[in-house]
Amino acid sequence: MTPHPRPPPDSPAETPPGTVADPPSGPVHSSATLLDRALERARLTPDAKAFTFLDRGSEVATLTYAELDRSARRTAALLQHSGATPGDRVILSCSPGVDYVIAFWACVYAGMAAVPAYPPSRRNSARLAAIITDAGAVLMLGNE
Numbered sequence: 001m002t003p004h005p006r007p008p009p010d011s012p013a014e015t016p017p018g019t020v021a022d023p024p025s026g027p028v029h030s031s032a033t034l035l036d037r038a039l040e041r042a043r044l045t046p047d048a049k050a051f052t053f054l055d056r057g058s059e060v061a062t063l064t065y066a067e068l069d070r071s072a073r074r075t076a077a078l079l080q081h082s083g084a085t086p087g088d089r090v091i092l093s094c095s096p097g098v099d100y101v102i103a104f105w106a107c108v109y110a111g112m113a114a115v116p117a118y119p120p121s122r123r124n125s126a127r128l129a130a131i132i133t134d135a136g137a138v139l140m141l142g143n144e
Contacts, residue, residue, distance in 0.1 A: 035108050038105065039069070045065055047065075049062050049064060050063050068105060071102045071105075071106075072102055072106045072108070075103065075106035076110035079112060082139060084138050085112075087111065089135045090103075090112050090114055091115050091135065092107070093142035094144075095119055095144060100143075104116075113135075115137055119143075119144045
C-alpha cells in the first residue's frame with residue numbers, strides 16, 4: 001500500500017480530504033452509524049486499544065483506534081482509486097488477524113460491502129469462485 005501525504009496535525013487520518021468520510025466535528029448522537037462511532041473513537045481516544053488478537057491466550061497483536069483509522073483510511077482510498085464505488089461488494093480473503101480487521105473497516109470507510117471468505121486454496125477454489133459470483137464482487141482484498 002502506498003502512504004498518502006501527512007494530514008493536518010489535528011486529524012487522525014492520513015488520506016487526502018474528500019477521499020473517505022471526514023471525522024465528525026461534534027458529538028456523535030444515538031442515531032450514529034458504525035462508521036460514526038469508529039471515527040469518534042479515533043478522534044477521542046486515539047491511543048486506546050481497538051482490537052487485541054490472542055493466540056492460545058497470549059497477546060499477538062494490537063491495534064489502537066488511531067492505527068486502525070490510519071490503516072483503514074489508507075486501504076479505503078486504495079479501494080476507491082481502484083474504480084470501485086460505494087455499495088460495491090469486496091471479497092475479504094484474509095486470515096484472521098490485523099489485516100482482516102483493517103480490510104473490513106476499509107470497506108466500511110469506503111461505503112462498500114465486505115464479503116468474508118477464507119483465503120484461496122486448492123480445496124476451496126470452487127467455493128470461493130461461487131461466493132465471488134453470487135456476491136457480484138468487484139474486488140478482492142487478501143493477505144496471502
